[in-house]
Every structure is written in C-alpha cells, then in structure tokens.
Amino acid sequence: MPATTPDPAPAARSRSSIRSLLRLWPYVRPIRARLGASAVVGVVASSMGLLIPLVLKWLVDGPVTDQDPSGVWLGGGLVLLLGLLEAGLFGLRRWLVARPLAGVEASMRSDLYQRLQRLPVSFHDRWASGQLLSRATMDLQILRMFLAFPLVFLFVNATTMLIGFGILLAQSPLLTLVLLGPAVPLVVLSMRFETRYALAARRAQDQAGDLATLVEESVLGVRIIKAFGRHRTQSQAFHQQARDLRGTELHKARLLSDLWAIIMTLPELAIGVALVVGVLQVSDGKLSTGTLVAFLTTALALRWPVESIGFLLAMSNEAATAADRYFEPMTMQGAEASEAADGKDAEDLTADLTADPAAVRPGGDGLRMAGVGFRYPDAPAGSAPVLTGVDLHIRSGETMALVGATGCGKTTLTALVPRLHEPTSGRITLDGADTAAMPVARLRELVAVAFEEPTLFSATVRENVAMGAGPSGADEAAVLRALEIAQCGFVHALPQGLDTQVGEQGLSLSGGQRQRLALARAVVGRPQFLILDDPLSALDVHTEALVEAALRDVLRETTALVVAHRPSTVALADRVALLSQGRVSAVGTHQELLRDNTEYRRLMSGLDTAVEPLERSDAR
Numbered sequence: 001m002p003a004t005t006p007d008p009a010p011a012a013r014s015r016s017s018i019r020s021l022l023r024l025w026p027y028v029r030p031i032r033a034r035l036g037a038s039a040v041v042g043v044v045a046s047s048m049g050l051l052i053p054l055v056l057k058w059l060v061d062g063p064v065t066d067q068d069p070s071g072v073w074l075g076g077g078l079v080l081l082l083g084l085l086e087a088g089l090f091g092l093r094r095w096l097v098a099r100p101l102a103g104v105e106a107s108m109r110s111d112l113y114q115r116l117q118r119l120p121v122s123f124h125d126r127w128a129s130g131q132l133l134s135r136a137t138m139d140l141q142i143l144r145m146f147l148a149f150p151l152v153f154l155f156v157n158a159t160t161m162l163i164g165f166g167i168l169l170a171q172s173p174l175l176t177l178v179l180l181g182p183a184v185p186l187v188v189l190s191m192r193f194e195t196r197y198a199l200a201a202r203r204a205q206d207q208a209g210d211l212a213t214l215v216e217e218s219v220l221g222v223r224i225i226k227a228f229g230r231h232r233t234q235s236q237a238f239h240q241q242a243r244d245l246r247g248t249e250l251h252k253a254r255l256l257s258d259l260w261a262i263i264m265t266l267p268e269l270a271i272g273v274a275l276v277v278g279v280l281q282v283s284d285g286k287l288s289t290g291t292l293v294a295f296l297t298t299a300l301a302l303r304w305p306v307e308s309i310g311f312l313l314a315m316s317n318e319a320a321t322a323a324d325r326y327f328e329p330m331t332m333q334g335a336e337a338s339e340a341a342d343g344k345d346a347e348d349l350t351a352d353l354t355a356d357p358a359a360v361r362p363g364g365d366g367l368r369m370a371g372v373g374f375r376y377p378d379a380p381a382g383s384a385p386v387l388t389g390v391d392l393h394i395r396s397g398e399t400m401a402l403v404g405a406t407g408c409g410k411t412t413l414t415a416l417v418p419r420l421h422e423p424t425s426g427r428i429t430l431d432g433a434d435t436a437a438m439p440v441a442r443l444r445e446l447v448a449v450a451f452e453e454p455t456l457f458s459a460t461v462r463e464n465v466a467m468g469a470g471p472s473g474a475d476e477a478a479v480l481r482a483l484e485i486a487q488c489g490f491v492h493a494l495p496q497g498l499d500t501q502v503g504e505q506g507l508s509l510s511g512g513q514r515q516r517l518a519l520a521r522a523v524v525g526r527p528q529f530l531i532l533d534d535p536l537s538a539l540d541v542h543t544e545a546l547v548e549a550a551l552r553d554v555l556r557e558t559t560a561l562v563v564a565h566r567p568s569t570v571a572l573a574d575r576v577a578l579l580s581q582g583r584v585s586a587v588g589t590h591q592e593l594l595r596d597n598t599e600y601r602r603l604m605s606g607l608d609t610a611v612e613p614l615e616r617s618d619a620r
C-alpha cells in the first residue's frame with residue numbers, strides 16, 4: 001500500500017501564487033478567446049451598474065427637482081433597463097465559459113490519469129493513493145472554479161473599480177480622496193493574508209488527501225480491520241485526521257473572516273465619512289444633491305468589487321496550491337519519470353514495432369542479466385542495495401526457477417525485467433536487445449507477468465484475461481485456452497460464465513481462483529518471455545499439479561523466470577538459480593543444487609516442511 005505524503009512545504013513556499021497559476025496557461029490557451037470575451041462582457045455588465053448612479057444624478061437634479069413626472073418615469077425606465085442589461089450580460093458571461101471550462105477540467109484530469117499510468121512503480125510505492133485521488137478530484141475542481149470566477153473577476157472588478165473611481169473623481173475629488181483613505185492598509189493587509197492563507201490552504205489540501213488515503217485503506221482493508229478488532233483504532237485515526245483537517249479549515253476561515261471584517265468595515269467607514277463631508281458640502285452649496293446621491297450610489301456599487309477581493313484572493317491562493325499539487329506528479333523529474341518519458345501509448349505500438357532498432361530477434365539469446373544491481377529509491381541511506389551484480393542467463397525456451405530466502409530480492413529482480421523498476425546498474429537483454437533501449441510498450445508486449453498477489457479489475461472474466469494480450473487483444477479461442485491452462489474451469493459455473501463481473505465491484509473469488517485467473521491473463525498472449533512470481537502459492541496440491549501439467553506446454557514455447565518457494569514449483573523449471581546476498585550464487589538443475597549446495601538444500605527442506613502446510617488453502 002502506498003504510504004507517504006510528499007512534503008508540501010518546499011513546493012508551497014518556493015513558488016509565488018502567480019507563478020503557480022501561470023503554469024495553467026497551456027490548458028487555458030485554447031479557451032483564451034472565450035475567457036477574454038467573458039471578461040469583456042463582465043466589464044460591460046458591471047459598467048451598466050455604474051451608469052445607474054449617473055441616471056440617478058440626472059433624475060434628482062432634473063425631473064425630481066423640476067417635479068416633472070414624465071422625466072421621473074423615463075429615469076425609472078432607464079434604471080430598470082440598465083439593471084436588466086447588467087443581469088443579462090452576467091448570464092451571457094457564465095454561458096460563454098461554462099462549457100470550455102468543463103473541457104479544461106476534463107483534459108487536465110485525463111492528462112493526470114495518463115501520467116499516473118505511465119509513472120513507474122517506484123513513484124506509486126512512495127505516493128499515497130488518496131493524495132493522487134484528491135489531486136484528480138478536489139484540486140481540479142478548485143482550479144475550474146478559479147478559472148470561472150477569480151481569474152475573470154479579479155480583472156473585471158479591478159477594471160470596474162478603475163472606472164468607478166474615475167466616475168467618483170469626476171463627481172468630487174475631495175470625497176474620492178476620503179474614500180481612497182483605507183486603500184493602503186487594505187493592500188498591505190491583503191499581502192500579509194496571501195502568505196498566511198497559502199500555507200493554510202496547502203496544509204488543508206494535503207490533509208484532505210491523507211484523509212482520503214485513510215478512508216480508502218479502511219475500505220480496502222475492512223476484513224483485516226474487523227478480523228483484528230482494529231475498527232476502534234482505525235476510527236480514532238480517522239477522527240484525529242478529520243479533526244486536524246477541521247482545525248486547518250477553521251484556521252482558514254478565521255484568516256478569511258479577519259480579512260473580510262476589515263475589508264467590510266474600512267470601506268463602510270470611509271463611505272460614512274464621505275456622507276458627512278458630502279452633506280456639509282451640499283449645505284454649503286458646494287455640491288448638488290444629485291451629485292452627492294450619484295457619488296454615494298457609485299461608492300455603494302463599488303462595495304461589491306472591493307469586498308469580493310477577499311474571497312477572490314482566497315480562491316486564487318487555493319487554486320495556486322491546487323496547481324502546485326496537480327503539477328507535482330505531472331512534472332516529476334529524474335529517474336522516477338523515466339518510464340513516462342519513453343513510455344508510449346498502446347496505440348503507438350505498431351509504429352514502435354516497425355521503428356524500433358532494438359527489436360527482438362527470434363530464436364536468439366534468451367534472457368540475459370549482466371551485472372544487474374538495484375537499490376530502492378526510498379531505501380534508508382547507507383543500507384545495502386537489494387541486488388548487487390546479478391549475472392544470469394536463461395536460454396531461449398528455457399524455464400529458470402528463482403529460489404532464495406524470503407526478502408532476498410526475488411520479486412525485485414523479476415520486476416526489473418518488464419522495467420517496473422529500473423536497474424540501478426547492469427544490463428538486461430531479451431534475445432540480445434537491451435530492455436533499457438526498448439520502448440516500454442514494446443517491452444511489456446514481449447514480457448508477461450503474473451504476481452503472487454493477483455489483482456483483478458472491475459470487469460468481466462473475459463476482459464480480465466484478454467487484458468494480458470496487449471493492444472492486439474485476444475480472441476475467444478485464446479481466452480479459453482488460457483483459462484484451461486490455468487485450470488480455471490470454475491468460470492463456466494459462474495452466474496454469467498465468462499461475462500460475469502469480477503474484481504472489486506463484482507463477484508468475490510477465492511485467493512486461488514484469482515491467482516489462476518491472473519495466470520490465465522499472463523499466458524493468454526503467448527508471450528515470448530514469461531515472469532511468474534510464485535504464481536501457484538494459493539493452490540491446493542491437486543489443482544497445483546493440474547496447473548503445472550498444463551503450464552509445461554506453455555513453458556516449452558517461452559523463455560520463463562519463475563519465482564519458486566517450494567519443490568513442486570521448482571519442478572517446472574529446467575534449471576534453478578539461487579539468489580543470495582544480492583547476487584546469483586549458484587545455477588544448476590534441482591538435483592545438482594540439492595547435491596552440491598548447502599544453502600539450497602536447507603531452503604528446499606525448510607520451505608517444504610515449514611511453509612507447505614500453511615499454503616494448501618484454496619478456499620473455495
């Protein structure tokens with residue numbers, strides 16, 4: 001299970017909000033015309049609102065003072081028309097951006113999904129799945145909201161304020177100065193708020209990701225939790241994390257409410273002072289009543305653009321954090337991203353096959369490892385590498401069993417062949433072609449894998465098995481043959497046979513049944529190279545013997561590396577390699593090693609007696 005949350009602090013502080021948001025440009029570019037149009041429409045709409053005070057001024061100083069009813073009706077009609085225009089234009093603005101923004105969100109989500117598929121296993125080992133889930137859902141929603149509102153409204157409101165203050169200045173420079181009084185403290189305050197809110201926003205989004213991970217683990221591991229009576233501890237952990245998140249959200253709310261209170265109070269005070277000064281000026285005859293009415297109505301109309309700055313800044317900050325979080329997995333640098341860099345879509349495969357200079361030569365050299373070393377990127381500093389200089393040659397068509405003490409690196413070694421992990425040193429070649437030089441899609445077509453812990457997807461039995469045949473797919477005959485080899489006769493008795501849904505959302509299968517389906521998936525494409533990581537561990541003796549008998553035919557056609565824990569699996573192999581202290585310490589037939597190698601003899605006898613009784617448990 002993926003474990004850790006990446007440390008947010010460096011990313012949060014190393015980038016300004018604007019720089020973070022500018023990273024969205026490639027996605028915004030295609031809809032820039034629409035966004036621009038919506039901003040222009042927004043400015044026109046809010047300008048309509050600013051025209052209303054001017055009509056009021058004309059109304060008060062003209063028809064009202066002159067007691068002209070038709071003029072009053074005309075003025076009222078004009079105000080109504082301007083109001084309707086303003087509302088209609090704001091509606092048009094929404095319409096202009098709603099669909100394109102949904103498209104931006106969809107394409108960002110799709111890019112993230114593609115990226116996650118291509119990032120190597122070492123990345124997924126280190127990243128908690130809830131963190132990735134929250135980036136693909138919550139963060140993308142925040143970004144869409146930002147593009148829909150703050151991005152446009154920061155511009156619209158700033159422009160409205162400029163126009164509005166221009167109008168105010170034209171009415172009365174003195175009163176405008178009074179109104180502008182709080183501007184400087186407001187700007188200073190907003191800047192301080194930005195820094196503190198950015199940190200809180202990042203913390204909240206990371207905590208939400210951790211919470212998602214905990215919920216996911218609790219759901220997936222519900223059996224273990226129940227079996228060990230851990231529900232109380234688990235729910236305590238949940239409540240603790242939920243409390244932390246709540247605390248951070250409250251902290252955010254407090255920051256926002258402080259800012260909001262000041263943003264609301266200072267302009268209100270300024271308007272109050274302007275009112276007093278204005279009334280004094282009117283009584284002195286220095287200002288007309290209509291001008292004062294217009295001034296105050298314009299100032300009130302500008303309240304919303306000014307007040308909204310608080311939450312628009314808050315939303316922009318959250319969006320900057322969401323952008324950082326989104327681009328973290330998207331721009332992973334270094335070895336971690338190597339698979340993504342040379343990985344190709346399944347659709348590109350045909351092109352790869354013809355273009356690839358390192359194509360495998362049939363009847364060639366088999367699988368060769370030379371000086372292969374590997375160290376997990378997250379291994380503790382100073383610890384020994386898992387593998388150091390593995391030399392192994394599996395001849396073409398040969399089956400090699402890989403045996404070694406538990407934790408010696410067998411699974412790790414098998415994962416290097418399809419490049420689920422990249423070797424840190426040495427070379428692996430398939431029929432003479434270096435796997436490091438091969439496009440990943442090509443490599444994965446040549447090499448099929450079945451792991452000890454079989455994963456089935458929420459799909460039908462047929463789809464789960466056919467998945468192993470790569471992009472070319474598998475016909476019905478191939479699927480049936482694979483099911484037969486893996487002794488999956490039980491699928492025909494399922495409610496809808498091969499069309500029965502299995503996996504997380506489907507019918508529950510026993511461990512042994514799932515393992516056999518995973519084996520069928522590995523052999524369905526008749527791969528040139530087959531990697532089996534203890535694929536029969538969950539089978540009962542009888543079924544294991546049947547699978548082995550059928551598997552022998554498959555193994556004759558392919559070059560195979562089979563991780564084996566017990567003699568019955570070793571018996572499938574032509575030769576056995578013993579992995580010990582990070583390297584292959586002996587290679588030979590089962591008999592030869594039994595005779596000549598003490599460690600092998602000990603392993604085989606130990607496993608035979610200690611492990612076998614536990615493993616004979618095909619549940620259903």
Ligand SMILES: Nc1ncnc2c1ncn2[C@@H]1O[C@H](COP(=O)(O)OP(=O)(O)OP(=O)(O)O)[C@@H](O)[C@H]1O
Pocket residue numbers: 125376378379386404405406407408409410411412413
């Ligand atoms: N993602 C990882 N990050 C760091 N270390 C790891 C990781 N996965 C495995 N290891 C370590 O690498 C070593 C080899 O593990 P590996 O699973 O390859 O052993 P194994 O021989 O297959 O064991 P077993 O026979 O029990 O299946 C172990 O010490 C393990 O703790």
